[in-house]
Amino acid sequence: MFSGRLKTLKAYVPGEQPQDRRYIKLNTNESPYPPSPLVGTALREFEYKRLRLYPDPRAKRLREKVAQVCGVETDQVFVANGSDEALSFCFYAFFDAARGKVLFPEFTYSFYPVYCNFYDLPYEKVSLGEGYVVEVEPFLRTDSCGIIFANPNAPTGISLPLERMESLLCRYPQENAVIVDEAYVDFGAESALGLLNAHRNLVVIRTFSKSMSLAGLRLGFVIAHSSLIEALFTVKDSFNSYPVDTLTQMIGEIALSDESYYRAMREKIVLTRERFSQRLQEMGWLVLPSKANFVFATKKGIAGLHVYQTLREKGILVRHFDMKGIEDFVRITIGTDEDMETLLDAIKSSL
Numbered sequence: 001m002f003s004g005r006l007k008t009l010k011a012y013v014p015g016e017q018p019q020d021r022r023y024i025k026l027n028t029n030e031s032p033y034p035p036s037p038l039v040g041t042a043l044r045e046f047e048y049k050r051l052r053l054y055p056d057p058r059a060k061r062l063r064e065k066v067a068q069v070c071g072v073e074t075d076q077v078f079v080a081n082g083s084d085e086a087l088s089f090c091f092y093a094f095f096d097a098a099r100g101k102v103l104f105p106e107f108t109y110s111f112y113p114v115y116c117n118f119y120d121l122p123y124e125k126v127s128l129g130e131g132y133v134v135e136v137e138p139f140l141r142t143d144s145c146g147i148i149f150a151n152p153n154a155p156t157g158i159s160l161p162l163e164r165m166e167s168l169l170c171r172y173p174q175e176n177a178v179i180v181d182e183a184y185v186d187f188g189a190e191s192a193l194g195l196l197n198a199h200r201n202l203v204v205i206r207t208f209s210k211s212m213s214l215a216g217l218r219l220g221f222v223i224a225h226s227s228l229i230e231a232l233f234t235v236k237d238s239f240n241s242y243p244v245d246t247l248t249q250m251i252g253e254i255a256l257s258d259e260s261y262y263r264a265m266r267e268k269i270v271l272t273r274e275r276f277s278q279r280l281q282e283m284g285w286l287v288l289p290s291k292a293n294f295v296f297a298t299k300k301g302i303a304g305l306h307v308y309q310t311l312r313e314k315g316i317l318v319r320h321f322d323m324k325g326i327e328d329f330v331r332i333t334i335g336t337d338e339d340m341e342t343l344l345d346a347i348k349s350s351l
C-alpha cells in the first residue's frame with residue numbers, strides 16, 4: 001500500500017492550534033490585529049458566481065501589485081499558496097544534490113531540513129556565532145549547492161545587516177542560489193531586495209501570514225531574477241496549476257493597497273515588542289534582540305519546557321523547541337499590549 005518514499009518522510013510539526021478552550025495564542029507568530037478593513041469589504045461584496053471559473057494560473061494582477069509595492073518588475077514575482085509552498089518549489093528548482101549540500105543556520109526555521117529530506121538533498125547546519133548571530137564566513141564553502149536563511153532569523157528574531165548579506169553574496173559562487181526568507185522583515189530588519197540587480201542568484205521570499213494578518217488565507221511570494229521565476233512556474237505547473245485561488249488573488253491585491261493601515265499596525269507591534277522585552281529583562285530574563293513579531297527568551301534556572309507547560313495551564317500558549325542548545329528558551333509572539341500584560345502577570349505569579 002505505502003511507497004518506500006513515504007516511510008522516510010519526516011514531517012514538520014506546526015505550532016498547535018488547539019480547539020479545547022480559549023487561549024491567548026502567542027505560539028505561531030500570527031498578528032493579534034485583523035487584516036485591513038478593505039479586505040472585509042471586498043469579501044462581503046465578492047460576486048460568488050466568479051468561483052465558477054478557474055483562477056488566473058499566472059495571477060497577473062496580484063503579481064503586478066506585488067511588483068509595484070516591492071519596486072521590481074512583474075516577471076520577477078512568483079506567488080504561492082503560502083511561503084511554505086514557495087520555499088518547497090525553490091528547494092526543488094534551485095538546490096541539487098549533485099552540486100553539494102544545502103547550508104542553513106544551526107537554529108532556524110525547522111521546515112528547511114524537512115524540505116531537504118523530501119527532495120533527498122544533503123544538508124549541513126552551520127553553527128551560529130556568539131549570541132546566536134548568523135555569521136557569513138562559515139557559509140563560504142565550495143561543497144555546497146546553495147544557502148537558505150531567514151532574516152530576521154527564527155526563532156531567535158536576530159537580523160543580519162544588509163552589508164553582511166552583501167558580503168556573503170559577493171563572496172559566494174554566483175551559480176548557487178542564496179535564498180533569504182523574509183517572513184518577518186516588515187518588523188524592522190533590512191531587506192535584501194536592493195541587492196537583486198547585482199546578484200542574479202538571490203531569491204527573496206515573503207509571506208502575507210505575519211505582517212499582513214492573513215495567515216488563514218495562505219499567500220506568499222518570491223522575488224528573484226525573471227529566469228528563476230520562470231523556473232518556479234515550471235515547478236508549479238508540474239504539480240498544481242492553481243495553487244492561489246481567485247479569492248486569495250483578489251484579497252492579496254487589496255491588502256497590498258492599504259499600506260497606511262499596515263504601517264500603523266506594524267508600528268504598534270514593534271512598540272509592544274520593545275516595551276515587553278524591557279519588562280521581561282527587568283524581571284531577570286535574557287531576551288535576544290528581536291527585529292521580528294516575537295521574542296526568544298530564557299530565564300536562568302528554569303527549563304523552557306517548564307515555562308511552556310506552566311503558561312499553557314494558565315491559558316497562554318508560547319512555543320518551546322525541544323532542541324539541544326535552545327531548549328531553555330521559549331519563543332513568544334508579540335500580541336496586544338493587554339495580552340503581554342496578562343503574560344507578564346502569569347510569569348510573575350508562577351515562574
Ligand SMILES: *Cc1c(COP(=O)(O)O)cnc(C)c1O
Nearest residue numbers: 082083084109150183207209220
Ligand atoms: C511563518 C514562516 C513561514 C511560512 O509562512 P506561510 O506563508 O504562512 O507559509 C516561512 N518562513 C518562516 C521563517 C516563517 O516563520
